[in-house]
Amino acid sequence: MISGRNIMLAAGMFGSMSAFSLPNSSEQKKNDNPNIVLIVADDLGYGDLNLYGTKHINTPNIDALSKQGVVFSDFHSNGAVCSPTRAALLSGYYQQRVGIDGVVKAKGDRHKGMDPEVITIADELKQHGYYTGMFGKWHLGYDKKFNPINLGFDEFNGFVSGNVDYHSHIDQEGHADWYSQDSLKGRKGYTTDLITEDAVGFIRKNANRPFFLYLPYETPHYPYQDRDSKADRFVGAKPRVDFPIKGSGKNHELTYAKMIEILDEGIGRLVQELEEKGVMDNTIIFFCSDNGAASVGSCGGLRGTKTTVWEGGHRVPAFAVWKGQIPSNSRCNETLLTFDLYPTFLDIIGKKSIKHSNLDGVSFKRSITKNKKIKHRYLIWKHGQKHAIRYGTFKLVVDGKGGDPMLFDLDKDIKEAKDIASENMRWVNKLQKQYSKWEESVAELKH
Ligand SMILES: [Ca+2]
Numbered sequence: 001m002i003s004g005r006n007i008m009l010a011a012g013m014f015g016s017m018s019a020f021s022l023p024n025s026s027e028q029k030k031n032d033n034p035n036i037v038l039i040v041a042d043d044l045g046y047g048d049l050n051l052y053g054t055k056h057i058n059t060p061n062i063d064a065l066s067k068q069g070v071v072f073s074d075f076h077s078n079g080a081v082c083s084p085t086r087a088a089l090l091s092g093y094y095q096q097r098v099g100i101d102g103v104v105k106a107k108g109d110r111h112k113g114m115d116p117e118v119i120t121i122a123d124e125l126k127q128h129g130y131y132t133g134m135f136g137k138w139h140l141g142y143d144k145k146f147n148p149i150n151l152g153f154d155e156f157n158g159f160v161s162g163n164v165d166y167h168s169h170i171d172q173e174g175h176a177d178w179y180s181q182d183s184l185k186g187r188k189g190y191t192t193d194l195i196t197e198d199a200v201g202f203i204r205k206n207a208n209r210p211f212f213l214y215l216p217y218e219t220p221h222y223p224y225q226d227r228d229s230k231a232d233r234f235v236g237a238k239p240r241v242d243f244p245i246k247g248s249g250k251n252h253e254l255t256y257a258k259m260i261e262i263l264d265e266g267i268g269r270l271v272q273e274l275e276e277k278g279v280m281d282n283t284i285i286f287f288c289s290d291n292g293a294a295s296v297g298s299c300g301g302l303r304g305t306k307t308t309v310w311e312g313g314h315r316v317p318a319f320a321v322w323k324g325q326i327p328s329n330s331r332c333n334e335t336l337l338t339f340d341l342y343p344t345f346l347d348i349i350g351k352k353s354i355k356h357s358n359l360d361g362v363s364f365k366r367s368i369t370k371n372k373k374i375k376h377r378y379l380i381w382k383h384g385q386k387h388a389i390r391y392g393t394f395k396l397v398v399d400g401k402g403g404d405p406m407l408f409d410l411d412k413d414i415k416e417a418k419d420i421a422s423e424n425m426r427w428v429n430k431l432q433k434q435y436s437k438w439e440e441s442v443a444e445l446k447h
Helices: 004-020 025-030 060-066 082-091 121-127 191-206 252-276 338-348 365-369 425-442
Strands: 035-041 070-072 131-137 155-159 211-216 283-289 318-321 330-332 379-383 386-391 394-398 406-409
Touching: 035 252, 035 338, 060 252, 060 283, 060 318, 082 121, 082 338, 121 131, 121 211, 121 338, 131 191, 155 191, 191 211, 191 252, 252 283, 283 338, 330 365, 338 365, 386 425, 394 425, 406 425
Parallel strands: 035 211, 035 283, 070 330, 131 155, 131 211
Antiparallel strands: 070 318, 283 318, 379 386, 386 394, 394 406
């Protein structure tokens, strides 16, 4: 029996049969549709790159690349932790609508995942003629039905849990976790390098046709391990008894910096491959993080860290490069979220969604190509009992400790230091009302 999802995708195929014949390189250059490379760092904080102010981590390749395009000052992850942001990114909806309100845990959530009926951005691009590959961290479910190859990706190499030992590729509960397509397949090498190696190979093989390359790196999520660290985890090992979850090295801060520098090296290698293949001018590269930094990293002076709904938990580094379309050395100050990438990518290729007319995200294509403003909207972050809602520069925070809601004006107070709720009760009430409406609406799946 064919599921609703498969019927939808099979019907869509008839409109794009030409996608299945491969054009040669010169044909691709004439094609208006650019390749899309989406790089997602894991737990990289707002202060962890040179272009966002760090002095002790060297990211020359990321810096140089970002100068060819636009750097975002007000880009946010949908979640304050990994899985929710990834669900929002791939679905274009608030993660709560697709079943991912929190982290998919290595212990206890072995059969949980993103609703496999979701039509992902990879499905959409595939229907519009793109070849799709994903290398790196999935974190949206363990069972085969949740595997990337069943959610729009032609190719997948990587891991499905939240983090693996960078050398032995064992998750934090002692399970082997390195896949090729939907089968476990051991592989030697440092995780960051393997992701880069697969990405480079993918570009090399597919430079003659439109491609979507999703690269969710593990860096700089724990375990804090660089190329020279020893493997800590082995199959069947017990966390905290047989190995420290965050890595056995002595200096996590120093290793963290090295890990980001290896990621930077990988991004340099990717750009080199795109240039050598002559497709850099016809490729949009988008880079962001999936949530704020953990305690080892830097949130750039913002309040809070990963797992909080303060700015430090979700305002993240991001930039985009698309030669000839996005002005170089530009800056975008619009308030954007991860779920906006889905409609933005469709807008960039001039296509409508094959299914959705009601995505939560909105396209910001014209903000980065024409400097257009995005209409103010209510934006929500929820993590367990904590939540925040923003409209324009006003942000209401409920920190989950039973206290009163707090209100901040981010334009004047980006560090969320001065609670102005008592002077602005009209705004407090308005935002609380909108939050309640949203909470009721996400109980119902829209897709
Ligand atoms: Ca993360």
